[in-house]
Amino acid sequence: MGKPTGYATNRLMQGADGKWRPAWALRDTAALEYYDTEWGRPVRSERGVFEQLSLEVFQAGLSWLTILKKRDALRAAFDHFEPEVVAAYGEDAVARLRADSRIVRNERKIRSTIGNAQATMRLASKGGLAQLVWSFARKETVKPRTPEEVPTQSPESVALAKALRAHGFTGIGPITAFAMMAAIGVVDVLQAPQRLQQ
16 A cells, blocks of 8 residues: 555545545545556556556656546557557657656656666566566465554565666666555555455
């Protein structure tokens, strides 16, 4: 459940429907729909994992709701996060993205996303990004007993962040890696709010 400005909060709240969810999911109808229909569901495609990694890079220092509301614009601006397309971006693309008011126009994050696409392409001959990320899944997930026990990082996310950096990825540390892992179902904290209310 991640960092306070992103996915994370250990605080649970009861929605109008009586269901318990993390507070971030109840801040907006878009966040609620995302949590109920997407968050924590397994994503195993190369494009899907690259997209989530890219969104996490853009989210750093911002709220997840900000990124969620800009997600469609980011997808359009970055050619739906097709790694091979983004990997070929040059300075013209950087200038175009920096001028696009619909997205987060942070040049460091833009360049990081392009560099990460290039790193993703280099990984293709070694099994790919999705395989690397999913190789850090635990066979058994620790089930938190209280909201305070829901982690913001794990030994696996520390190891994944280190592995990604070794392959040339930038902009992702252990907390960001954990948020990505939770979002795409690599770590199972999806049902934690329902377990913790019992």
